[in-house]
């Protein structure tokens with residue numbers, strides 16, 4: 001059992017107990033799966049993005065998730081309003097910089113969001129590399145970098161921004177630039193075939209940081225929950241379609257034993 005396991009189990013239980021309201025300003029592709037992942041984990045999702053109401057809604061939410069997957073000026077305005085309200089109220093918020101290395105509009109938008117002190121930045125290796133090194137890269141929403149390429153950059157980014165940085169892929173990595181980083185293996189190699197699973201994980205990070213004050217532990221717990229559910233689901237899945245629904249079922253019935261078995265490796 002790893003030293004982080006008791007904290008992960010506590011975060012998992014806290015999400016079920018508190019059922020935090022999570023405001024997701026997330027892309028069209030991901031809305032359905034992200035809401036279902038939050039429901040399965042015991043949280044309460046709300047996809048609210050228009051600038052006419054986004055900031056007002058953020059005042060009600062336990063956490064805000066800003067995801068730039070299908071961004072446009074109005075969506076960016078909604079994100080900025082919401083995360084400003086969250087930050088000013090000391091509420092956690094999560095940045096998912098989808099495909100940030102692809103276009104200058106994405107990079108500029110992420111720069112504006114980074115000024116508002118994200119509690120957690122969760123992305124794949126290419127996305128984190130782009131933010132840390134200010135270079136273009138990635139293959140659209142997919143990564144063409146490895147964790148080895150980005151580990152030290154992720155540590156430095158966390159130190160510089162004060163954010164928890166989570167890099168996901170075949171191996172997940174969580175760093176705050178100070179504590180000993182966490183590396184998690186597991187899941188199923190077919191998980192990247194489920195579109196918007198990374199976005200849904202960022203939403204789950206939102207639920208965990210809403211329910212638990214230590215954002216490093218909360219982020220680790222979210223990653224562990226999805227990996228555990230994915231790995232258990234993968235044992236009987238026949239392809240990405242059945243993996244998707246089985247993963248939701250396994251997330252909904254995940255217990256401390258299943259989690260401990262996963263995190264402890």
Ligand SMILES: Nc1ncnc2c1ncn2[C@@H]1O[C@H](COP(=O)(O)OP(=O)(O)O)[C@@H](O)[C@H]1O
Nearest residue numbers: 124168169170186187188189191192197198226
């Ligand atoms: N090859 C893999 N083997 C096992 N799990 C994976 C693999 N690739 C991604 N995952 C898992 O899929 C989830 C989404 O991560 P990722 O694919 O990196 O996000 P994104 O979709 O944003 O690129 C994470 O839980 C991650 O651990």
Ligand SMILES: Cc1ncsc1CCOP(=O)(O)O
Nearest residue numbers: 027029069141196197198199
């Ligand atoms: C396919 C696609 N296109 C724009 S956003 C999006 C979803 C990306 O989701 P994820 O990063 O979780 O794979």
Ligand SMILES: [Mg+2]
Nearest residue numbers: 098124198199
């Ligand atoms: Mg992604």
